[in-house]
Amino acid sequence: MRPFIHQAAATRVVFGAGSLAHLERELDLLGLRRVLVLSTPGQSTAAQSLQQRLGPRCAGVFGRAVMHVPLGVAIEGVEAARTLRADGTLALGGGSTIGLAKAIALETGLPIVAVPTTYAGSEMTPIHGITDGGIKRTGRDARVLPRTVIYDPELSRDLPVGISVTSGMNAMAHAVEALYASDSTPMTDLMAEEGLRALAGALPVLRQRPRDETARSDALYGAWLCGAVLGQVAMALHHKLCHVLGGSFNLPHAEVHTVVLPQATAFNADAAPQAMARVARALGCSHAAQGLFDLARDNGAPVSLRALGMAEADLDRAADLAAAQPYANPRPVGPAQRDALRELLQRAWDGTRPD
Structure with a gap:
């Protein structure tokens, strides 16, 4: 057995169909009396319904979260929380909304109650990120980890x-890394x-039967595990590339x-054979990177950066940004590996199935 240090995150998880019914109980346990409800513009109706349900326990709604x-x-979110004298935030939605709650928590220390509606997994991590001037900067801080x-x-x-498929693939990326x-x-x-x-089994079912209760539950269970595990380990090449592509080129996060994911997995395959064996076993295939590519492609998800609207001319700048500083990864990455990263990005732009 290899030596290790394991420290679990202190987040309370309430799981199950209809569990939103326990919201008031969970707010009571945290002593919250004036929560600011957060959402994206697309989920403003659901956020307003929560506001009506909570009555005076809701300080207001801030519905402008974006990726x-x-x-x-x-x-703006911090100012709203302070102006409305909120004592906590209630983040309803996916990674964009939960990310906003984390930004508010980082500045104000307000506790977060998260109600995920996608499979992003951000709700289980102490990782925060803010984009400024085309650069997305991330960090870790225990203050941004949702309490419940x-x-x-x-x-x-x-x-x-x-969205279900790409959100699920996003969560799977946490587990692969x-x-x-x-x-x-x-x-x-x-x-x-x-x-x-759990996610590899649920996503194909959701493609065929989107309202399948068991598949929805399995997917959320998988997202919980994938998010929780990312909250306990260091990020590597895959997340670095996605932060560059999303923050600097405004590409959609989950997509x-x-x-x-398949391209970064293939890049690291020879340097992490045991990890690849586990990924392949979980997917029920013989080749980890190919299995991830096929899972996305066969369930209608995009497999190329070109399909997301990225210009091929921007690949050089993306490679420069990704290689600017070394960071932990099974296969070395840094300025000396810039050309290898450029090749990886080209394959991602083309949508080439890993070898």
């Missing part, structure tokens, strides 16, 4: 199939493989993860 957490939106997460599969029942992380442990390995297995 990659632009600095200006984060500042309510997982209600019924809230994702009407999530469009396309966790399996080859420099600080992985036997526990994170088990969680990552189980999360991959970028979907496209990059």
Whole structure:
């Protein structure tokens, strides 16, 4: 057995169909009396319904969350929380909304109650990110880890199939990187493989039967595990590339993860054979990177950066940004590997199935 240090995150998880019914109880346990409800513009109706339900326990609604957490939106959110004298935030939605809650928490210390409606997994991590001047900067801070997460599969029942698949692939990326992380442990390995297995089984079912209750529950379970495991290990090449592509080129978050994941996995394959074996086993295939590519392609998700609207002429700048500083990864990455990263990005732009 390899030596390791394992420290679990202190987040309370309430899981199950209809579990949003326990919201008031969970607010009571945290002593929250004036929560600011956060959402994207697209989920404003659901946010307003929560406001009506909570009555005076809701300080107000801030419904302007957008992907990659632009600095200006984060500042507006902080100002709203302070002006409305909120004692916590209630983040209803996916990674964009939860990311905004984290930005507010980082500045104000307000506790977060997260109610995820996608499979992003951000709700289980202490990782925050803000985009400013075309650069997305991330960090870790215990203050941004949600105190309570309510997982209600019924809230994702009407999530469009396309978003369901790309959101699920986004969550799977967390688990894949966790399996080859420099600080992985036997526990994170088990969680990552189980999360991959659950999502790999659920996504094809959701493509055929979008309102399947078991598949929705399995997908949310997988997202919980994948998010939780990312919160306990260091990020590597895949997430670095996605932060560059999303923050600097404003590409859609989940779709970028979907496209990059097979290519980053193939890039690291020879340097992390045990991780690749676990990924393949979870997917029920013989080749990890190909299995991830096929899962996305066969379920209607994009597999190329070209399909996301990225210009091929921007690949050089993306490679420069990704290679600017070395960081932990099974295969060395840094300025000396710039050309290898450029090749990886070309394959991602073309949508080439990994060898």
